[in-house]
Structures are given as C-alpha cells and as structure tokens.
Amino acid sequence: MARARTSSPLELLVVLRRDDAQPLHRQLEHGLRDAIRTGRLTAGSALPSTRVLADQLELSRGVAVEAYEQLIAEGYLDSRPGGSTRVSARVAKAQPRAAAEGARPSRIDHRIDFSYGRPDVTQFPRALWLRSLRRVLNEAPSERLSYLEGRGAAELRDALATYLNRVRGTAADAERMVVCNGFAQALALVLELIRDLGCRRVAVEEPGQIDTLPAAKRVGLTIVPIPVDEDGIVVEALERTEADAVLVTPAHHFPTGAVLSPGRRAALVAWASTGERLIIEDDYDAEFRYDREPIGAIHGLAPDRVIYAGSASKTLAPGLRLGWLILPGRLVEAVATTKEAIDRGSASLEQLAFADFLSRGEFDHHLRRMRPIYRSRRDALLEALRQYLPELQPVGASAGLHLMAWLPPAVDEAAVVERAARAGVGVYGLSRYYSAPMEGRGALLFGYGPLSEDAIQEGVRLVGEAFRETAARPGLA
DSSP: OEEEEEOSTTOOEEEEETTSSSOHHHHHHHHHHHHHHTTSSOTTOEEOOHHHHHHHHTOOHHHHHHHHHHHHHHTSEEEOTTSOEEEOTTOOOSSOGGGSTTOOOOOOOOSEEOOTTOOOGGGOOHHHHHHHHHHHHHHSOGGGGSOOOTTOOHHHHHHHHHHHHHHTOOOOOGGGEEEESHHHHHHHHHHHHHHHTTOOEEEEEESOOTTHHHHHHHTTOEEEEEEEETTEEOHHHHHTSOOSEEEEOOSSOTTTOOOOOHHHHHHHHHHHHHTTOEEEEEOOSTTOBSSSOOOOOGGGTOTTTEEEEEESTTTTOGGGOOEEEEOOGGGHHHHHHHHHHHHSSSOHHHHHHHHHHHHTTHHHHHHHHHHHHHHHHHHHHHHHHHHHOTTSEEESTTBSSEEEEEOOTTSOHHHHHHHHHHTTEEOEEGGGGOSSOOOSOOEEEEEOTTOOHHHHHHHHHHHHHHHHHHHHSTTOO
C-alpha cells in the first residue's frame, strides 16, 4: 500500500511503499532525487533534519540518514555540521519547468520593454500599505476575516464610493458596488451578465483592448467593432449597428489616447437611454494626467445606463488584484451572486487594507507623488522621439502611462517592430489592437511607466535605428 507523506515544511510529496521489495532508504533517496531533478525542490531549499524527516514519515532515523548521505555524496545535497541540509546550488535541473510538455510559453524578455499599462511597482508605498495592513490586523473584528458577501467588504465599498464621487465624478452608491479580482474578472462578470440579460452583440472600440475579444467569445457574444478618431468612439457608426452594449475607454482611449468629446459623450448616453442599452466604462488610468484638466466619468451622467469598472492595477500594483464595478441597481444582485459562486469573494485582508489606505488619504498622496514621476518619464519619451524619431507623430500623451506615435504612411510597422526586437527593444504596433487586418497608416505604442529616463532614451534610440533600417529597405523585415 502506498503511503504519501509530506517530508518537509515545503510539503514535498514522498511516496513510500511498505510492501515494496526495494529498501525504504532507497525509496526515500529516489523520491528526493526526483524532486530535485524536476525542480520541485529548488537549489538552496532547506530540508528537515533527519530526526524530523524520520518522524514525519514514521521511519527509523537511520533510514533518513542513509538516504541523505547518499544524496550528499552524489552532490544533490549540501550539509554543514550543526547546520541545515539544503539542495545543492550546483544542481542543474534535468527538465526546467518552463520547458515541460504543455507548459505555457513565456513572453520574449526584451532588454528595454515599452509594454503599455504597467506601473512602476518599485514605487509601491510599502511602508504605508503595511501600516494599513497592521491596523486592520490589530483592529478589525475577527469575523471580517471570514467569507464576505458577494459585493465585497462594506468598508471598501464605502471608501471607494466616496473617493470615486469626489475624484472621478461618478454617482457611486456603496450598495451598488461589487469588488472583483481586478478588471479581468470585472469584465468577465459583466459580459456574462449582459449575455444573461439577452444581449447578443457588444460593440468595442476599434482599435481597442484585444483581451475583450476572447472574453466575449467565451460567453457567446458577437463583437461589433466601432471606429475611433481624435474625438473618441464614432457614435454615429455605433448608432447604425444593432449592438446591445458598448465597451468604451472615454477618459483616455486605449490605445490612441483620444478623449471622448463632450458632444460624443452626450450622444453616447442618448444612444444608451433611447434603446435601453448599456455602456461599459473602463476607467483604467484616468488618475494620471499631465497637460489637461481632469475628465469626469460618464457614469455620473447616466448611472442607470452605465456599468463603471476600475481597478488598482495601474495606480498601485497589478499584483493586488483589486477591481470594482458600479452597477445599475437592478443588476447588482445578479453580479454579486455570480461573483460569490465563482470564488466566495475577493481576499478580505487586501480589501480592508485598501479601505483604510483610501480613507486616510494615503491613496491621494500616492497619486500626487507618482504624477510628477510619470510626467518626467513622459517628457523624456517625447524628447527622445523628437531627437531620434522626428518622423513620427506622437498622440495621446496628455495622460496615462503610454503614448502612441504615428508612422509615416510608407513605413512597414511590423518590420520596425521586428527590427527593434532584434536589438533587444520591445515596442508594439497598432495593428495588434484591431479585430481584423488593419488598413492604412501604422503606429507604435510606447509604454513608459516602469522605465527610467535613461532606459527610455536608449530604447527610443534603438527603435530609431530600426526605423531608419526599415525605411531604407522597405518591405524587408
């Protein structure tokens, strides 16, 4: 009969068969060796003492000692007198996890990466966040660490409603909010909701967020692309469709950076109100603005027709997985019920800590601190573009963590991207954000959130070289 036991605090599974002819010390030796080879025990990992291991596996200590001694002799383990036994740093894994069959391929690691929408997580306010977390641990009633209702912690919903109404001009009511695991889950919940309401077609901005396409297809919705110009989504084109809902980024369109004009905002609300349709407002990075007045959320104009979505991914850190929805009252219960059924609610400690962080003004303070940092990086990017790529036309630079730069009509976007990648620079073409093959002029996206000014300058210089090579040899990648 097989006995599966955890052999260490690392919860390493070791299978021992008491009815097997192979001695137990050999079985233990093989089990540990395999765990090291496959990477389940990594270089430097501490193992329990032979006494502790023997007790955990109900063996004599001599069996554990013999297995350890053999692995030390083979170089798999290191042991110091009076110290711990660890996996040797010299051990090379026979099969790294990333190369295992069926493993998801990793993205290309560029020396300088202009990926969009990434904040500088090295600036995360660790000390202030820790203070909020400690306050919650010291003061929150024990029941707040249990399962929370599907809408999320009341403390966080109250704090978010106050903040969003004050800063983003929403008409938020804490009772109409649902806390989610980031925007990705918020979008999935909303798309499932509108499908259940009878919606069959959801309009999206073209170009726009490519993650929306597979998310909509998963729930059986048809995507209707709507063009975007310098004033945002073209509502006249939307009105000619049979879309039941539309997903928009009105404060800072992704990826062009366009701001939805006042006339278009009014027309969009009229479109939704006339046909009992819904607007899904993705307010993903509106807090970071540099050369313009703040633009309020559309939600404040029509809270019964707008589903507002936001998150802390761009403002604090994606790893927090904190997002939120403000919903029309009639839709709250359905979304909260689905959310609760999926995961029993988002983590309570993070919610309560963020509520404290918001209520004490620390979030406002963090944003005030980060705006000049990001603005300086944005300015460095614009200056580098002027110096090394004067042929490009930057747009959408007044807010956010990225800008877009139009290429001259005759230049091959894909070739520039490919040549830059060969030079170790990740820069991204506009064409990837279309649902169908793009026609017309190409463009490049430059995200600058986590990059130093020196890295920005060097990256743009290398992209400039790639651009000139492409322009000199058109049609060749």
